[in-house]
Amino acid sequence: MPGMRSSIDARVERLARDVAQRVSRRSFIGGIGALMFGAASVPLLPVARGESPADPGDPQTCEYWRHCAIDGFLCACCGGSAHSCPPGTEPSAITWVGTCHNPADGHDYIISYNDCCGKSECGRCLCNRNEDDKPLYMPFKSNDYNWCAGSKVGISYHCSTARIVGIAK
Amino acid sequence: MKRGAADVAGFGVACVCMAMPLWAEQPVVLTSAAQANYMLNCMGCHLPDGSGAAGKVPSVRDSLVTLSSSAAGRRFLVQVPGASQSPLTDLELAQVLNWMVRNLSARAVPADFIDFTAAEVASHRRPPLVKVRETRASLLESAPDQIAR
Amino acid sequence: MSTSEHHAARRGDGIRPRGRAAACTALALAASVCGATARAQLPPDPAGTIEPLPPASPHWVWVNDVAFFAFPDGRAFLVDGDSGKMLGMLSTGYSFTGVVAPKARGLIYSPESYFSRGTRGTRTDVVTIYDATRLVPVAEIEIPPKRASLMPMPGAQALTDDDRFLLIYNYTPAQSLTVVDTRSRKFVGEIEIAGCALVYPTGPRTFFSICGDGALLVTTLTDEGKVARSARTAAFIDVLNDPLTEKGVRRGDTWLFASFEGVLRPLRSTPTGVEVDPTWPLFTPLELTQHWRTGGLQHLAVHGGSGRLFAIVHQGGPETHKDLGEQIWVYDLVSHRRVQTIAMRNKVGSIQVSQDPQPLLFACSLENNRLDIYDATSGKYLRSVDPLGLTPTVLVTP
Numbered sequence: 273m274p275g276m277r278s279s280i281d282a283r284v285e286r287l288a289r290d291v292a293q294r295v296s297r298r299s300f301i302g303g304i305g306a307l308m309f310g311a312a313s314v315p316l317l318p319v320a321r322g323e324s325p326a327d328p329g330d331p332q333t334c335e336y337w338r339h340c341a342i343d344g345f346l347c348a349c350c351g352g353s354a355h356s357c358p359p360g361t362e363p364s365a366i367t368w369v370g371t372c373h374n375p376a377d378g379h380d381y382i383i384s385y386n387d388c389c390g391k392s393e394c395g396r397c398l399c400n401r402n403e404d405d406k407p408l409y410m411p412f413k414s415n416d417y418n419w420c421a422g423s424k425v426g427i428s429y430h431c432s433t434a435r436i437v438g439i440a441k
Numbered sequence: 442m443k444r445g446a447a448d449v450a451g452f453g454v455a456c457v458c459m460a461m462p463l464w465a466e467q468p469v470v471l472t473s474a475a476q477a478n479y480m481l482n483c484m485g486c487h488l489p490d491g492s493g494a495a496g497k498v499p500s501v502r503d504s505l506v507t508l509s510s511s512a513a514g515r516r517f518l519v520q521v522p523g524a525s526q527s528p529l530t531d532l533e534l535a536q537v538l539n540w541m542v543r544n545l546s547a548r549a550v551p552a553d554f555i556d557f558t559a560a561e562v563a564s565h566r567r568p569p570l571v572k573v574r575e576t577r578a579s580l581l582e583s584a585p586d587q588i589a590r
Numbered sequence: 591m592s593t594s595e596h597h598a599a600r601r602g603d604g605i606r607p608r609g610r611a612a613a614c615t616a617l618a619l620a621a622s623v624c625g626a627t628a629r630a631q632l633p634p635d636p637a638g639t640i641e642p643l644p645p646a647s648p649h650w651v652w653v654n655d656v657a658f659f660a661f662p663d664g665r666a667f668l669v670d671g672d673s674g675k676m677l678g679m680l681s682t683g684y685s686f687t688g689v690v691a692p693k694a695r696g697l698i699y700s701p702e703s704y705f706s707r708g709t710r711g712t713r714t715d716v717v718t719i720y721d722a723t724r725l726v727p728v729a730e731i732e733i734p735p736k737r738a739s740l741m742p743m744p745g746a747q748a749l750t751d752d753d754r755f756l757l758i759y760n761y762t763p764a765q766s767l768t769v770v771d772t773r774s775r776k777f778v779g780e781i782e783i784a785g786c787a788l789v790y791p792t793g794p795r796t797f798f799s800i801c802g803d804g805a806l807l808v809t810t811l812t813d814e815g816k817v818a819r820s821a822r823t824a825a826f827i828d829v830l831n832d833p834l835t836e837k838g839v840r841r842g843d844t845w846l847f848a849s850f851e852g853v854l855r856p857l858r859s860t861p862t863g864v865e866v867d868p869t870w871p872l873f874t875p876l877e878l879t880q881h882w883r884t885g886g887l888q889h890l891a892v893h894g895g896s897g898r899l900f901a902i903v904h905q906g907g908p909e910t911h912k913d914l915g916e917q918i919w920v921y922d923l924v925s926h927r928r929v930q931t932i933a934m935r936n937k938v939g940s941i942q943v944s945q946d947p948q949p950l951l952f953a954c955s956l957e958n959n960r961l962d963i964y965d966a967t968s969g970k971y972l973r974s975v976d977p978l979g980l981t982p983t984v985l986v987t988p
Contacts, residue, residue: 366486368485382477382481384480392709393660393661404909405909407787407833407834408787409787409802411761411787412482412486412523412527418739421738421761421763422497425710426710426713427739437489438476440471440472440477497763497764522801523785526802568805569801570784570785571785571807573784574782574784
């Protein structure tokens with residue numbers, strides 16, 4: 273029931289537990305195949321892909337720190353980036369929002385997982401991590417919805433971004 | 442938006458990062474707790490400025506002030522499922538509502554706006570409202586200052 | 591051999607042994623009559639033949655396929671569990687969640703979404719009515735283009751128990767149910783269910799949705815498909831710490847839902863609403879320390895006649911409640927004890943059981959385009975249909 277703990281504190285607890293961010297098989301885009309990794313075994317190293325040391329890791333990988341609760345195809349593999357849509361796709365403003373821990377600066381960032389919509393699925397870099405996912409009857413915490421439903425172009429889902437919108441802690 | 446120090450020295454990314462400005466170490470600005478809770482629990486549908494999406498998610502920008510000035514309207518703001526069923530405590534929900542009124546309203550917040558309190562939230566929060574569309578419409582229609590729905 | 595006998599033999603129709611022997615004898619005679627140069631010559635096949643479906647069997651299953659990497663191309667495959675043959679399929683549009691089979695056979699209802707240009711343009715949602723014996727559309731009912739696009743769930747669409755009204759969960763993200771009258775074949779209205787999701791029928795015109803505060807919203811319809819009564823139960827689901835999954839199964843008047851941590855909650859329909867019955871655990875304390883839990887997309891199945899509950903299980907940490915499993919644990923619904931373990935050949939995420947006295951167990955997963963078939967009583971692996979579809983999701987036995 274609502275009211276037991278602050279949502280921020282609860283999230284920080286879970287993040288502290290989950291530093292080796294696993295892949296789990298949930299959500300709308302399910303766990304197709306072995307996805308893209310030896311997953312949790314790959315250490316998070318800064319990669320020469322244009323991300324700064326303060327924003328380490330490769331946004332084309334599931335292990336990228338912002339992807340702690342992402343569910344879908346990574347737009348960085350599809351002509352977009354961690355926070356921008358590929359050409360000709362439409363960002364969905366309506367989405368779900370989570371918190372991920374940045375190991376480089378130790379902060380918990382509020383991440384908005386805006387989808388890019390209007391074309392068929394990108395089909396590359398399927399990534400399925402769902403920290404704190406809840407069932408469909410708690411929509412604001414559920415990855416099982418196609419969040420392109422709220423976009424101007426409708427439910428055609430192409431890929432997902434992970435946009436920093438704030439710092440929780 | 443890129444942020445944080447770009448420590449160019451010692452990284453092969455130097456060339457790639459040429460176009461990036463060299464930021465000095467910036468102080469981290471924490472989002473206030475109320476705003477962070479808005480982001481995590483409400484912003485996904487209501488959007489950062491509360492404008493929502495026509496036909497799908499109502500805008501709160503024009504209605505927050507109106508609704509928070511009547512008892513029935515205030516009950517609505519607490520009982521609407523997005524608020525009522527959120528994992529926020531009664532106090533946190535009160536703080537988010539107050540933040541929303543003060544930061545997302547397109548209209549000026551009246552001087553006599555009464556802050557929501559945990560006690561007020563607790564007394565109205567359950568059970569959540571199901572007939573949201575009809576209740577909202579009738580509240581806004583009957584409001585003394587008619588506004589667009 | 592007569593032409594009709596020849597055709598009958600090729601179709602594989604049930605030819606009585608005597609007829610088959612007669613056909614073979616006739617062939618042999620013909621061969622001997624034509625002499626040393628005689629070879630059986632096959633007559634040409636008639637053009638434009640469409641294979642009819644065989645008579646319906648309780649061992650048929652619909653394999654719904656959301657076509658994960660090609661959402662516009664949703665499908666539903668009809669499979670005969672005894673022969674392992676694909677009998678046919680339906681092409682069912684964008685982000686397809688599943689077919690609904692009424693008790694009175696003969697028709698299939700399928701909520702579908704289409705864009706005028708495949709992935710863009712004007713969106714139209716319809717309930718397509720298919721003739722279940724010919725697998726062709728026979729009618730279409732347009733509905734508001736709001737059908738929820740989500741991970742396929744049986745609760746995304748359902749018929750009231752009297753088969754009269756089809757209910758479809760909408761998510762825009764506003765939450766509502768579309769009501770379709772299957773008798774008049776018309777859209778009759780939309781019921782707002784703000785804060786609640788999905789639809790689970792419990793009586794002739796009654797159904798519940800699950801709400802985000804942990805309660806159920808129970809609704810009864812009038813003869814016109816409008817709301818006669820709507821009431822909320824007390825909240826009983828621990829939504830923050832151990833929520834019920836949405837993947838319930840039904841036996842008679844009782845729905846059975848497992849929570850993330852494997853606690854089984856029965857919800858029993860009564861003339862006045864829904865009773866929340868006491869929970870019982872799927873896992874012993876020891877099994878919990880070994881991190882056993884249920885997982886998958888359609889992780890429960892029930893055989894009504896024998897009162898057995900089937901659950902896909904795996905060992906995993908918290909938040910793996912949708913992970914695939916390699917074992918099915920079978921529970922007796924009276925004793926609440928595990929009575930059998932069925933090992934799966936492949937990791938699975940969806941199971942279904944036929945409801946006849948010699949049931950089959952069907953199993954598939956999103957990660958493999960294949961349907962595995964087992965004897966549900968002995969647990970013996972029987973056969974697979976491989977490949978089948980693109981990304982099979984929810985299994986429905988008609």
